[in-house]
Amino acid sequence: MNYKIISHYQSNDSLRRSFNELAEKTFGLSFETWYKNGFWRDKYIPYSILSENKIIANVSVNLIDCHIKGHLLHYIQLGTVMTDEAFRGQGLSRMLMERILSDYAGCDGIFLYANDSVVNFYPKFGFQKAQEFRFRTKIHTEASPCVQQVPMNSAEDFEAFLKIKQSHLSRSAIRTDTDDLLMFYLTQFMQECVYKVNDRDCYLIAEQDGDTLTLFDILSNEPIEPSEAGHFFGAGIKEVHFAFVPENTAGLEKYLYQEEDTTFFVLGDTLINHLPDILSFPALVHA
Numbered sequence: 001m002n003y004k005i006i007s008h009y010q011s012n013d014s015l016r017r018s019f020n021e022l023a024e025k026t027f028g029l030s031f032e033t034w035y036k037n038g039f040w041r042d043k044y045i046p047y048s049i050l051s052e053n054k055i056i057a058n059v060s061v062n063l064i065d066c067h068i069k070g071h072l073l074h075y076i077q078l079g080t081v082m083t084d085e086a087f088r089g090q091g092l093s094r095m096l097m098e099r100i101l102s103d104y105a106g107c108d109g110i111f112l113y114a115n116d117s118v119v120n121f122y123p124k125f126g127f128q129k130a131q132e133f134r135f136r137t138k139i140h141t142e143a144s145p146c147v148q149q150v151p152m153n154s155a156e157d158f159e160a161f162l163k164i165k166q167s168h169l170s171r172s173a174i175r176t177d178t179d180d181l182l183m184f185y186l187t188q189f190m191q192e193c194v195y196k197v198n199d200r201d202c203y204l205i206a207e208q209d210g211d212t213l214t215l216f217d218i219l220s221n222e223p224i225e226p227s228e229a230g231h232f233f234g235a236g237i238k239e240v241h242f243a244f245v246p247e248n249t250a251g252l253e254k255y256l257y258q259e260e261d262t263t264f265f266v267l268g269d270t271l272i273n274h275l276p277d278i279l280s281f282p283a284l285v286h287a
Contacts, residue, residue: 003092004050005099007061010040018055019046026082037158039183044287046080047096057083057092061100062287065177068277075271076104078112079287097125109271113286114263127265128272132280135242135252137227145234147204150194152186161186161194164203164219171218171226173245174278182284190216197232204229205284211238216284218246226252243283254279 009015020030034040042063049057060080066073078100083092104110111130114122119129150164151157162179186194186205193216195204202220206213206229213230226248230240246252257280266272 002051003056003095005047005096006050007045007047008042009046009048010035010044014053015048015050015055018053019048019058022055022058022082022084023080025084027080033188034184037155037183037187039180039187041180043178043180047100049092049096051087054084056087057096059093059096059100060287061104062178062181064281064285066278067175067177068173068274073108073270073274076100076107076110077281077285077287078110081112081114081118093121094124101125107268109266109268109274111264111266111271111281113259114265116261116263119263122265125267127267130264130266130272130275132257132264133245133254134257134280135226135246135249135254136239137230137252138239139227139230139237141231141237142235143231145232145236146198147195147232148198149192150196150203152191152194158183158187167221168201168203168219169221171220171224171247172282173247173249174282176282176285178285181287184287185284195232204232206233208233208237211236212241213237213239214241214243216243216282223248245279245282 016035020032023029023031031040045061047059047061048055058080059078062077062079064075064077066075081093112122150161152161165179190207193205193207195206197204201222202218202224204218205216213233215229218224218229226242226246227240230237266275
């Protein structure tokens with residue numbers, strides 16, 4: 001078989017269509033809307049194997065620039081690992097991993113979230129299993145909700161939100177330059193998850209499930225106590241889970257976070273040494 005490794009091809013309609021067909025077969029997921037919305041740009045790089053003008057295997061590189069305690073670190077996240085069922089068992093993922101590790105040998109570290117069925121694959125390349133920690137807290141308030149949804153339905157809405165994000169500080173302990181990846185979520189699966197706090201210059205990315213609120217980020221130029229963010233949603237909220245590490249964790253419960261059927265892997269001394277500061281990568285950075 002004549003196999004060729006290709007990358008940076010998202011502007012090629014035929015190749016992008018083939019990539020999406022494989023992603024839909026493998027994950028039930030298409031990247032076409034993300035592309036058409038203008039957010040599949042140069043920080044999400046599919047490394048794919050092409051055979052007879054068809055994408056048959058892929059490992060994608062996500063460029064994750066992190067600001068941690070005054071340091072700018074350049075990490076790589078690997079994701080969208082897939083091989084067409086008809087071509088499995090031929091070492092195609094190994095070929096892609098070897099190329100990527102060569103191309104990004106100078107980065108500050110590489111991480112990925114692997115399905116538990118392939119946990120024996122990544123250690124072959126030097127990856128180590130690692131733990132992630134998150135925070136949560138119980139709250140009580142008699143207050144009425146004081147948030148309103150921010151529209152996320154059109155290109156104009158998306159542009160307006162990004163201007164808000166750029167003019168407000170994320171209250172996360174680590175800040176990432178990953179707007180394109182963030183918009184993968186907010187323009188598709190989480191369009192109803194952006195809120196503005198009434199009478200406050202504060203925006204929240206959050207999801208409510210019964211009496212539990214999951215906070216994905218707090219955008220505010222004034223300090224906001226993490227538990228206070230939960231109070232903005234009113235008396236129905238009893239517990240707040242943080243899908244990012246707040247810059248202020250005083251009074252919050254720290255716990256070992258383990259996503260079902262998922263193992264967190266890391267590679268690189270710089271990344272490993274910073275894990276005690278990182279604790280966990282924000283959920284909206286996951287690819």
